[in-house]
Amino acid sequence: MVLLEMIVMGLAAGTIYGVMALSFVLIYRVGKIVNIAVGDMVLLGAYLIFAFSGLGLVEDPVINLILGLILASIFGLVIAVGTERFLMRPLYGQSILSLIMMTVALGMILRGATIVKWGTVLRVFPGQHEVFPPIPFTIGPIEIPYVYLWSITGAFLIFGSFLYLFRKTLFGFAMRAVSLDPEAAATHGISIKKIYTYTWMIAYVAAFLAGLVLGAINGITVIVSYLGLARALPAALIGGLDSPGGAMLGGLLLGLIEHTVGTFLNAYIPGIRAIIPYIVLLVVLIVKPYGLFGTVRIERV
């Protein structure tokens, strides 16, 4: 029963790793940018949700928090436009390295901005104890913390709507077309810059959702940003860097292993739980260099 509970916990935690990996993978897939700032986007999201729900626009704490998430996401869209327009666009056509360095800079700026605005004191969401009660939620014999219910629902919503967008709509085809051959896409009236902007928007919203969950679990401090990067990166790599579906499965796998193998081993080797993701990553990359679901390029001669 303990094992079953651990599996459920692992999968639940995995959903949020998957959402962060999705944010990372999207930017990589469409813009070929390795987004080191993903953790800081998560952190910014946590603080923005904290700030917006702190306004106390609605009585009910749950709706208040959801409203905070929505307002923060709208704010995130604006930041996404700014990120694309002023940080990334001047660098298109430059080397991959300068783009990566720019995301490092973006991360520093975002993290620095949160410290300037909110300081380094640990914060919690308004109404944290009502929204995420300390007593776990029970389904039959299994007990899981409330926050994971949020993570599962949120991940399901964002991932479902994204997959629909990506696979079934003209917008999704255009997005994939840009990721495969920007020049050819442009000749069909697809504006590359707009597609890049939309991609950043989705990435920000996904990261903000992760910010809500990680902020609720750990409290809102700068740690969230390190945690975000440290989980998003291996999940994305395990899934194969350019596959959104793989990102989610990578996240689930990571959460699962962390909460089962990691927890077991932690009794014998204290602290190993933190590096389990990287051991998994190592094994996966050795066996399948493209990751589990990464694209192996079709090459015709």
Add this chain to the structure above:
Amino acid sequence: MLILNNVEVTFDPFILVVKGVSMEVPEGSIVAILGANGAGKSTILKAISGVIRMERGRVSHGFIQFNGKRIENLPPEEVAKLGIIYVHEGRSVFEELTVEEDLLAGLYGRRSLDPKDALEFVYNYFPQLKRKRKLKSGLLSGGEQQMLVIGRALISKPDVLLLDEPSLGLAPKVVTEVFRTIKQINESEGLTVVLAEQNVRKALEIAEYGYVIEGGRVVLHGTAEKLIRNPDVQNYYLGIGEAGRISYQDVKSYKRRKRWIS
């Protein structure tokens, strides 16, 4: 009506590739741009479509006019929205999309069209694509990929199609098929086609008018019948002539150029 007037194209920052080309493409016609490798055929098409902007090039002199509107140096997506679609040479399919998704990606610039009708419109001309519509486009044969990129250009019902070397790397039989379809579409839809080709014989079979480009300049132009009878075209591009084949060793390069200008 697409008009190029004395167009010069420079690539980053001052490599002059196209040196003052003037052309007229009447509505509903097929115009061929002929020439050897590196003559500047592709660059002219890219200049019209705005793709040169993505390759750090620009139209530095002259102007390009489409239906009375100046379009030189517009970004490619704007040009596409005006109804001018450029088809890259070398079959730039979106490998990981299925054939159907690949075609629909071409519709993004004109979302007002109904996707189902648009697909049927393309399948009508390329029935082969319909049979393979669920297949990833990277797995199609070369000829099918060429049909796919042409179909993807057609799906948004453009006014002008800029075709860059559609015969590249295709078997002669497939080339004939592709060219026949282009002619067919031109006749039934009134589509204007600008065709850049090395395969002079095939191009002049379907084109009404041709421009011969050498070293970034128009050296000869005229109707297709006139060009195909021209002794120089026969010698240099078709490999035939009154005197039979001539040995290229005997032809001095300066002489060759002089002949073109005369």
